[in-house]
Amino acid sequence: MSPHLTSRLPEVGTSIFAVMSKMAADCGAINLSQGFPDFPVDHDLIDLIHKHMRAGHNQYAPMPGVSALRQALAEVIATTYPYAPDPDTEITITAGATEALFSSIAAFTAPGSEVIFFEPAYDCYSPAIRLNGGIPVPIALAPPFRIDWQQVEDKISPATRVIIINTPHNPAGVVLQPADLHHLERLAQKFGLLVISDEVYERLIYDGLAHESVLKYPALFRQSVAVFSFGKTFHATGWKVGYTVAPPTLTAEIRKTHQFITFSVNTPVQWALADYLRQPAHYLNLSTFFQRKRDFFLDQLKGSSFEALPCEGSYFQLLSYRTISEKPDMAMAEWLTRTHRVAAIPVSVFYTDKTNHFLLRFCFAKSEETLGRATEILRKL
Numbered sequence: 001m002s003p004h005l006t007s008r009l010p011e012v013g014t015s016i017f018a019v020m021s022k023m024a025a026d027c028g029a030i031n032l033s034q035g036f037p038d039f040p041v042d043h044d045l046i047d048l049i050h051k052h053m054r055a056g057h058n059q060y061a062p063m064p065g066v067s068a069l070r071q072a073l074a075e076v077i078a079t080t081y082p083y084a085p086d087p088d089t090e091i092t093i094t095a096g097a098t099e100a101l102f103s104s105i106a107a108f109t110a111p112g113s114e115v116i117f118f119e120p121a122y123d124c125y126s127p128a129i130r131l132n133g134g135i136p137v138p139i140a141l142a143p144p145f146r147i148d149w150q151q152v153e154d155k156i157s158p159a160t161r162v163i164i165i166n167t168p169h170n171p172a173g174v175v176l177q178p179a180d181l182h183h184l185e186r187l188a189q190k191f192g193l194l195v196i197s198d199e200v201y202e203r204l205i206y207d208g209l210a211h212e213s214v215l216k217y218p219a220l221f222r223q224s225v226a227v228f229s230f231g232k233t234f235h236a237t238g239w240k241v242g243y244t245v246a247p248p249t250l251t252a253e254i255r256k257t258h259q260f261i262t263f264s265v266n267t268p269v270q271w272a273l274a275d276y277l278r279q280p281a282h283y284l285n286l287s288t289f290f291q292r293k294r295d296f297f298l299d300q301l302k303g304s305s306f307e308a309l310p311c312e313g314s315y316f317q318l319l320s321y322r323t324i325s326e327k328p329d330m331a332m333a334e335w336l337t338r339t340h341r342v343a344a345i346p347v348s349v350f351y352t353d354k355t356n357h358f359l360l361r362f363c364f365a366k367s368e369e370t371l372g373r374a375t376e377i378l379r380k381l
């Protein structure tokens, strides 16, 4: 008898990022779909990993993360936000932000708990909520993707336990303002909610805007988990190292789930990151670096029929193709990849109900050569 298979995620197929990247590879298309850089990781960082591997840092790391890395992070956070987390009780190193999000959702979502988040949404929130018995409560935002906090308050029920925010936002490129964080703080306090704040693009923020981390709002932070990713900050998405920053009682709960999901994270990479973080130049100029890429991409698109939406942060640019085609965005992305050899992500995949706003998401974390070739094609459409 074959096993009784009950899929926990019956409607979930291969992620759109994998689908589009494969389609791009199959068609020889320029891949601006998946969010990863096509330029190299700093060789100094790679040398540091070699150094630590040779020095024998190859066995299990401590469950919460290598102490030197948590210490280095505490210092970076203290100068950035400023909030001085206790590295022993408030910082946990995870297998990328994905695991940080999953471990946090698992820690705070009991069966029947409602979890509010905003769509378009990064694709791992809803499955993680459901796998942990929670009920996803998406709030759909339309361009320009600003949050109506009264609408959020109206969605809060006695079963609501968690709100997930994401700033700078993937895919919309929107950055939350201080007023948003104040609204969130008020609601979190009024209804006793936990906030999971996905801040993986904390250092990719443009036009002089500031990143409004939950770490900057003491009352809000008391009931928050901030989630970060080294993959985004150091152009190394394949290393899958991230971390959470949360008050001690919340961190203790996150570590309970983390220890049974991965237990601990790649040791030599943690040691190398600890050394690398000691030089602020390694992370302080990222906004300038990526803003130049965004501006280059937009500049090269001048004269095209695509309309660019504002991108305040992240490394994604949304383009509306309304004047080019009436196709749904999924069909448009496929046509663009197969016929014109440029791959992008249809924004409808970030909505539970697959709302089509005639928008495609392009990743501009690419070399000027790649962006130049892609925009040359896009300009002609």
Ligand SMILES: Cc1ncc(COP(=O)(O)O)c(C=O)c1O
Binding pocket: 035, 095, 096, 097, 098, 099, 122, 166, 169, 170, 198, 200, 228, 229, 230, 231, 232, 237, 240, 241, 242
């Ligand atoms: C908003 C957002 N959160 C989380 C992640 C996952 O980060 P990581 O690769 O560190 O798991 C991503 C990756 O694209 C993202 O865009």
